[in-house]
Amino acid sequence: MTALDRPSSLDRALRLFADVHPGEGRLAVLLALNVFLILTTYYILKPVREALILGQGSAELKTYLSVGQVVLLSVAVPYYGRLAARLHRRALVNVVTYFFVACLAAFYVLAQAGLPIGIAYFLWIGVFNLMIVAQFWSFANDLYTRDEGERLFPIVGFGASLGAVLGAVIAGRLMRPLGVYQLLLVGAVLLAAQLQVTNYVDRHTSDHEEAPKPPSKKAEATGTHTNAFALVFRTPYLLLIAIMLLLNATVDATGEYILGSIVTDAAQARVAAGNAGGLGVEAVIGAFYSRYFALINVTSLLLQLFVVSRIVKYLGVSTAVTILPALSLVAYNVLAFVPGLWAVLGAKVAEKGTDYSLSNTVRNMLFLPCTREEKYSAKQAIDSFFFRMGDVVSAAIVFAGTHLGLAASGFAKLNVVLAAAFLTLAVLVGRAYLGRTSMRTLAVRTGAKPAPA
Secondary structure, three states: OOOOHOOOOOHHHOOOOOOOOOOOOHHHHHHHHHHHHHHHHHHHHHHHHHHHHHHHOHHHHHHHHHHHHHHHHHHHHHHHHHHHHHHOOHHHHHHHHHHOOOOHHHHHHHHOOOOOHHHHHHHHHHHHHHHHHHHHHHHHHHHHHHHHHHHHHHHHHHHHHHHHHHHHHHHHHHHHHOOOOOOHHHHHHHHHHHHHHHHHHOOHHHOOOOOOOOOHHHHHHHHOOOHHHHHHHHHHHHHHHHHHHHHHHHHHHHHHHHHHHHHHHHHHHHHHHOOOOOOOOOHHHHHHHHHHHHHHHHHHHHHHHHHHHHHHHHHOHHOOOOHHHHHHHHHHHHHHOOHHHHHHHHHHHHHHHHHHHHHHHHHHHHHOOOOOOHHHHHHHHHHHHHHHHHHHHHHHHHHHHHHHOHHHHHHHHHHHHHHHHHHHHHHHHHHHHHHHHOOOOOOHHHOOOOOOH
């Protein structure tokens, strides 16, 4: 065994959590640090969003603006696709990230000038958090082969889970001494810092990059380029993933409404019965959600560390992608008949914890057998636009259901149907993934170009 074949102490330590081969630990940790800083940044900026939109607007306005985010994404995603078609990945990531850093600086300047930025910032952050995270995973997909990604993405995903937890804690600690608007500058500094990690990684792995294809003469002459949405709709594999993610978001958002309505009713009942320890309804709800988010974070971290890599290793991606929808189907079947507070709490913690760990990691693995254009342009469309469309569909369902007088159990029954459709799509996606990976493996062996699937 040569020195290159011997695992380092870091490789050996990481084997507790994933199947790490000699020399792979360093890159996995750097990518975990990269996405850790991204998620830390977002969760520092997220409370600013709540403070501004509720302080300068209202809860109703917050709901309606989700439609505005979809409109913005429908414009932003095609422009991102054009950049991805022209720029190498390091230039692409630098241009997009520095644009978002500049936006944060601009919001700070406008706020200091006394201008209301609540609506604009809410719309902006809804685009930022989806596009910047999707871009990172496109970058990670570009660095790893399918085998490497299936083994090492669980370690990278732990960085995201940890960043979400610590980002929220840091925001809570900094809000009082610094104030709301200064957190924008903290976010800008962290976002610029994570970009340096990206650039360092890219400089040391440049041999992995698949160069962008230059635009055709016709595209140059007419100014037209491959549209990210057209790419999704004409590629069955990508379209299946897009619809699956839309259903995922719809089921989750509708489940959050079910939880919120049950929690509100329970809080009002406790206060009316004098069992709230002197707390008001809002305080009881706030205390419940504090425990709820803590349980989700702990569940997600533990699953990411000790379960995700083992599920992928022993069951495979095609089976792992079906676990969340199967769990949702069981959970909402229970809630349809037992819509109690503790039942919905357990169901949502299990669902969200699995979503934030296993499902999130596996969804990103689905792009490992994809082309560069699919990893960057199509992934942006799927992870941002189609995901946000799920929220819009859920809002329409809630609007219609409340006007029809549906109770929590009624919405749970509706979610059973949606979860069944979600599971069906997940099964189809799993089969398509196996088909894609087998075609690319065959193409590598024979030197042929794999046909689109």
